[in-house]
Amino acid sequence: MGKKRKANKKHKSGAFATLFSKLEAIRELYRALTGVTLPASAEITIATLANVLYMGIMNDLAFFVNGRLVVLVEHQSTVNENMPLRLLFYAVQVYNNITDSKSHYRKKAIKIPAPVFIVLYNGKEEYPDHKELLLSDLYEDVADLLPWETALPALELKVQVYNINNGRNPEIMARSKLLREYSIFIGKIREFEQKLPLKEAIDAAVKYCMENDVLEEFLETHGKEVKNMLMTEFNQIEAMAVSREEGIAIGEERGIAIGEERGIAIGAAIGEERGRAEGIAKAAENAARKALAKGLPLEVISEITGLDIETINGFCEVDTAT
Numbered sequence: 001m002g003k004k005r006k007a008n009k010k011h012k013s014g015a016f017a018t019l020f021s022k023l024e025a026i027r028e029l030y031r032a033l034t035g036v037t038l039p040a041s042a043e044i045t046i047a048t049l050a051n052v053l054y055m056g057i058m059n060d061l062a063f064f065v066n067g068r069l070v071v072l073v074e075h076q077s078t079v080n081e082n083m084p085l086r087l088l089f090y091a092v093q094v095y096n097n098i099t100d101s102k103s104h105y106r107k108k109a110i111k112i113p114a115p116v117f118i119v120l121y122n123g124k125e126e127y128p129d130h131k132e133l134l135l136s137d138l139y140e141d142v143a144d145l146l147p148w149e150t151a152l153p154a155l156e157l158k159v160q161v162y163n164i165n166n167g168r169n170p171e172i173m174a175r176s177k178l179l180r181e182y183s184i185f186i187g188k189i190r191e192f193e194q195k196l197p198l199k200e201a202i203d204a205a206v207k208y209c210m211e212n213d214v215l216e217e218f219l220e221t222h223g224k225e226v227k228n229m230l231m232t233e234f235n236q237i238e239a240m241a242v243s244r245e246e247g248i249a250i251g252e253e254r255g256i257a258i259g260e261e262r263g264i265a266i267g268a269a270i271g272e273e274r275g276r277a278e279g280i281a282k283a284a285e286n287a288a289r290k291a292l293a294k295g296l297p298l299e300v301i302s303e304i305t306g307l308d309i310e311t312i313n314g315f316c317e318v319d320t321a322t
Helices: 015-019 023-034 083-098 101-105 170-174 177-193 198-211 216-262 265-293 298-305 309-321
Strands: 044-046 061-065 069-076 114-121 130-134 158-163
Touching (some): 015 177, 015 216, 023 044, 023 177, 069 083, 170 177, 177 216, 265 298, 265 309, 298 309
Parallel strands (some): 069 114
Antiparallel strands (some): 044 061, 061 069
């Protein structure tokens, strides 16, 4: 296909991606998700993307199997119905990395690896054991614009989403000790988080796992690194949730108030739009202040809220003066 595949050594991983960064771990994960045990002769090539960003988060895991199959795996702690679109962007980048642009114009068809798209979900929101997401579900309705509706969708992408919270999908978990123990580990953090601050909850979960032979070797090797990763990941999730909820609530309240003052439909529409903008800005400020209070680095707060570091520093000065 032209370009030589190279393992990505610059990719900054989260806890999940770090756990499944070794070839044997990838083989185990593949067996868990597909039910297929790869022979020792099967060639696994890691192709995780280093520079593809979506909402500030990098691609978690991508690998080739015998050069004929490419598997893209994403780990999610929040429900995201837009994963087909996100993974479409990743797939385009993968194929761009392994093909020579000149080959696109040749008369003879070139062969490319068949793709598999998988999302592993372990968030707090209720979610089924398995769900299939389709790119076509995101399309606008164009039935009235085309005479050949039967030819649609012209572009499809299927994502298999599996719930990997502790106790879910027992058949998958039974095929992978690492995945099962990772599920227990995250479950223990959530359990301890009900009674302890996040940092202490993570410490308590690590201690529990070390004492009960759960990811013991992994935590011995990467313990401090994993704690820092999880602190950042959990705080990002919390901050994004706060920003979203506060932005919607404040925006709607302000928008309705302005609309009522003007007393006409167009006034309500304009008011709500402006109100939402003000609400989003206020929510970003509130999220930044909460993150500052928790001691998060300015760079992380800036990435989460979209605010520049100078603005965030201004909040510090105001709070100190107060």
